[in-house]
Amino acid sequence: MNKIGIDIIQIKRIKLKKEMIIAILNINEMKYFEKIINNDAKKQFLAGRWAAKEAILKVIDQKIAPKNIDINYLNNKPVITNEKLKHIQISISHEKDYAVAVALNL
Numbered sequence: 001m002n003k004i005g006i007d008i009i010q011i012k013r014i015k016l017k018k019e020m021i022i023a024i025l026n027i028n029e030m031k032y033f034e035k036i037i038n039n040d041a042k043k044q045f046l047a048g049r050w051a052a053k054e055a056i057l058k059v060i061d062q063k064i065a066p067k068n069i070d071i072n073y074l075n076n077k078p079v080i081t082n083e084k085l086k087h088i089q090i091s092i093s094h095e096k097d098y099a100v101a102v103a104l105n106l
Contacts, residue, residue: 003105005058007051008098014043014050024050026067028081047099048092052078056088059105 014020016039024046025033036042053066070081071090078092092101 003059005055005103005105006100007054007058008100009047009051009054010098011043011047011094012097014047016042016046021046022067024053024066026070028070028072044094044099048094048101051099052090052092052101052103055101055103056080056085056090059088059103060085 021030021033029049033042033045036045049071050066052071053069056069057064057066068082069085071078072081073079078090080086080088080090087106089104089106090101092099
């Protein structure tokens with residue numbers, strides 16, 4: 001059965017604290033995150049990942065920690081690289097105050 005999940009977060013709720021960062025990002029995403037210089041851009045990235053992972057969790061029938069979901073880019077589009085979750089399509093969008101993501105479990 002196809003399922004769809006969506007999540008939105010207000011970017012100002014994101015804190016650049018180590019505990020939050022390591023709870024959301026896995027090691028591959030952390031490498032990308034650390035290359036971002038601007039703190040506002042870091043918050044946008046983190047908020048987008050949070051929204052995407054929350055949307056993903058809404059469409060799967062298993063419990064998994066957000067940091068164990070690996071989102072990368074392919075042709076400038078976000079893709080899930082976990083082998084067991086590759087069938088899920090995602091989209092992430094940012095706006096000045098919000099980040100939103102949609103996940104479609106095909």
